[in-house]
Amino acid sequence: GAVVSQHPSWVICKSGTSVKIECRSLDFQATTMFWYRQFPKQSLMLMATSNEGSKATYEQGVEKDKFLINHASLTLSTLTVTSAHPEDSSFYICSAPTIHEQFFGPGTRLTVL
Amino acid sequence: DQQVKQNSPSLSVQEGRISILNCDYTNSMFDYFLWYKKYPAEGPTFLISISSIKDKNEDGRFTVFLNKSAKHLSLHIVPSQPGDSAVYFCAASYGSGAGSYQLTFGKGTKLSVIP
Numbered sequence: 001g002a003v004v005s006q007h008p009s010w011v012i013c014k015s016g017t018s019v020k021i022e023c024r025s026l027d028f029q030a031t032t033m034f035w036y037r038q039f040p041k042q043s044l045m046l047m048a049t050s051n052e053g054s055k056a057t058y059e060q061g062v063e064k065d066k067f068l069i070n071h072a073s074l075t076l077s078t079l080t081v082t083s084a085h086p087e088d089s090s091f092y093i094c095s096a097p098t099i100h101e102q103f104f105g106p107g108t109r110l111t112v113l
Numbered sequence: 114d115q116q117v118k119q120n121s122p123s124l125s126v127q128e129g130r131i132s133i134l135n136c137d138y139t140n141s142m143f144d145y146f147l148w149y150k151k152y153p154a155e156g157p158t159f160l161i162s163i164s165s166i167k168d169k170n171e172d173g174r175f176t177v178f179l180n181k182s183a184k185h186l187s188l189h190i191v192p193s194q195p196g197d198s199a200v201y202f203c204a205a206s207y208g209s210g211a212g213s214y215q216l217t218f219g220k221g222t223k224l225s226v227i228p
Binding site: 004006034036041042043044045046049093095101103104107109 | 115117122147149154155156157158162215216217218219220
């Protein structure tokens with residue numbers, strides 16, 4: 001099946017720094033990718049839809065200036081958490097759709113100290 | 114307001130028995146439903162899906178039932194195996210399939226299959 005990768009798989013950073021997370025579709029092209037966030041024992045919450053060649057669309061309550069999304073190519077989307085704070089610590093997951101289904105990346109565990 | 118609800122946070126089942134995971138939704142626009150399995154610190158993996166034009170879809174040990182009038186779906190796993198122990202998420206979308214449309218997830222049900 002199709003494969004989606006994320007890098008890094010985990011990251012620890014200091015408060016106030018920025019962290020970039022990459023999402024790649026390895027064997028297919030994705031004009032759209034989705035970014036989710038999961039808190040412990042909670043649902044996957046859609047943060048934003050990444051669109052190749054245009055601006056990302058953000059869900060209500062998600063700060064677009066804090067969570068910068070760039071869909072640089074048909075196989076790469078990046079999520080940058082700017083000026084990270086401890087409350088941004090979470091598990092971030094991306095997904096990329098094909099015609100038939102969505103494939104998820106393995107996730108990135110972000111811990112902000 | 115949560116549009117997809119999984120009211121049981123956890124479920125324990127004996128190996129070999131049937132596991133039934135339930136999911137309710139409130140948005141009548143949803144027309145495509147999916148179940149994902151998730152291990153800790155990993156992304157969800159697709160299990161099975163069903164379109165709103167069907168009431169049942171079967172794939173090996175996994176069967177999904179959809180009751181549109183009740184806005185309820187369930188995932189049956191039979192026989193349950195220890196390797197099935199994971200968190201199961203119900204997800205829903207609307208449009209022509211899940212491929213290009215946003216998914217709304219439930220909170221998940223943690224299934225433990227006891228050997």
